[in-house]
Amino acid sequence: MSKEEQSEAGPRGGRCAIVGRPNVGKSTLLNAILGQKLAIATAKPGTTRSNVLGVAHRDDPPTQVAFVDTPGMGKAKTALHRVLGDTARAGLLDADVILMMTDKVEDWNAKRHPGDQTVLEACRMIGVPIIVVINKVDQVTPRERLLPILEKWLGEEGVVAVVPTSATRGTNLAELFTEIREHLPEGLLYEDGETLTDRPMRFFAAELIREAVMNHTRAEVPYGAAVQLDEYSDEPKITRIRATVIVEKDSHKGIVIGKKGALLKTIATEAREQIESFIQRKVFLEVWVKVVPGWTNDPRRVRELVSEDDT
Ligand SMILES: Nc1nc2c(ncn2[C@@H]2O[C@H](COP(=O)(O)OP(=O)(O)OP(=O)(O)O)[C@@H](O)[C@H]2O)c(=O)[nH]1
Ligand SMILES: [Mg+2]
Structure with a gap:
């Protein structure tokens, strides 16, 4: 095996922040990747109020991803919203890679939700690879409608990949995990292989x-x-x-x-x-x-x- 191949298959571990507008499905995605409910998720925006660590462990190849689910970043109308935005930004700080999550758009002229720009800029400040996740694609028919949007995201500075997902149906989550792994440092984060979270x-x-x-x-x-x-x-x-x-x-x-x-x-x-x-x-x-x-x-x-x- 060449050195390159060895590192391809070798252990990797790192931190991955999940950020995005409220209600795009960040907490649902975390739970789906972990295979268990850790973060609360509801149909109402503004559900998550603090950063929640959830560690995913995989064997083949050995990988540990310390995900950080963050509150939705949106317009700050109250003191609570301001704290939520600050918390989400703080959740980005230690990331090795960022999942910038958005959801299907209603307007198919490749226009995005204006709030996505603010999130993207916050992600860029960190200077690590950004993977754009377009969630809720189960609601998109035909899927080809996503193509121009996908391409537009791929052309953005700092964006290394775009992955359409359905967190509720599990669509493309394995592919997403493989993409995240690519951007993690070599070596594992935890010795025990079991750590799930740091919250009591x-x-x-x-x-x-x-x-x-x-x-x-x-x-x-x-x-x-x-x-x-x-x-x-x-x-x-x-x-x-x-x-x-x-x-x-x-x-x-x-x-x-x-x-x-x-x-x-x-x-x-x-x-x-x-x-x-x-x-x-x-x-x-x-x-x-x-x-x-x-x-x-x-x-x-x-x-x-x-x-x-x-x-
Ligand atoms: N149709 C569909 N609904 C989804 C999908 N993922 C999440 N949802 C729904 O979207 C709503 C919001 O999900 P959350 O996971 O709470 O979203 P969030 O981004 O964590 O929201 P905040 O914590 O408020 O920022 C819930 O009703 C989910 O069931 C998906 O892939 N498809
Ligand atoms: Mg949430």
């Missing part, structure tokens, strides 16, 4: 409660909801969790609780089932609701409720 279970518990709230509420309510864990204790047979859902208006509190507590009960049941499946333990979950008026526009409160290690 309580972080994911809080996230899964927030996901249930987002799934079951509409209009402004999901965007102004945050979750704080008041207790997380592993007892011999059960994990006991007490959490508070923070909402930003009095009227939202009533909505989340619902008639005779019905909605809160649905939310808590769904969250408990999700947490049980994630930690593989029986869970006793108690959920309360509290109003922190206008917190999404108060930088201090936002830091408190959405910071990296808020749980």
Whole structure:
């Protein structure tokens, strides 16, 4: 084997940031590549609020990719949005390669969503290879309609490849992984071959409660909801969790609780089932609701409720 061939087949490992506008499917893609649900994903933009590490391990050839799922980068209308944008930019800093994700476009004159330009420029500042991922291609027929868009992306400075994917159907994910590997340094990142994330279970518990709230509420309510864990204790047979859902208006509190507590009960049941499946333990979950008026526009409160290690 030549030296070149050896490095082709040899171990590689590195960091890969996943960035893009809100709702393009970043968290869904991470979960699909990992083969398990780690990051919460909902139909509503602005779901992810902090950077989430998820490490994918593959054997043939030996590869470790430390993915960092980031919040969507969009227009900053509130203090919360500003923090989300800053967090996403921070998530890019250590990347060896960047997945710049976008989704299918409605306008087929090869025009892109204007928000993509801002994301691309943030990616270019890092100076590492950028792989553009055009997601949700299951919604594109015929697929040939993608060609001019693909070509346009390929002509962009810093872009080394363009991969159309469907994160929900698993289309092209193996090809994407091979492309990412090409841009990673030689050697592995972790000795154990098992490391999945660096977040504690309580972080994911809080996230899964927030996901249930987002799934079951509409209009402004999901965007102004945050979750704080008041207790997380592993007892011999059960994990006991007490959490508070923070909402930003009095009227939202009533909505989340619902008639005779019905909605809160649905939310808590769904969250408990999700947490049980994630930690593989029986869970006793108690959920309360509290109003922190206008917190999404108060930088201090936002830091408190959405910071990296808020749980
Ligand atoms: N049809 C289709 N829907 C998808 C695909 N990938 C993701 N989605 C859906 O798009 C929505 C947003 O997915 P997320 O993974 O939460 O998107 P995100 O980019 O992480 O969003 P933020 O965290 O808000 O920035 C969800 O309803 C997903 O099910 C895909 O390939 N095809
Ligand atoms: Mg997300």
